[in-house]
Amino acid sequence: MLGLRTTPGQPLRIASRNLSVDPRGFTAMVLYADAGQIALKYTWEDRVDTGYLLQLVNLCVDPNLVALYQRLNAAGRHTLPAVDNLSIIAPRRAMKWM
Secondary structure, rough: OOOOOOOOOOOEOOOOOOOOOOOOOOOOOEEEEEEEEEEEEOOOOOOOOOOOOEEEEEOOOOOHHHHHHHHHHOOOOOOOOEEEEOOOEOOOOOOHHH
């Protein structure tokens, strides 16, 4: 466990990594997201017993990313959102996700 201090409203990116988890260049898959926390997996498997999992809590996760996660989760988790090293997961303002 590691605690980090940030400035309120400071945009936050994921922990950077040079290895992608898929051919499109994404770095991590979102295994869970809600308004105050996000769990990122640094492999392309929807499971937590292998690879690297990073859980960030007590932050304001991008509401568009949360909505995308919730929609894909409700549809059966056949696909889940993915982010790259430049993705802002906790923006100063809400961003539009594709």
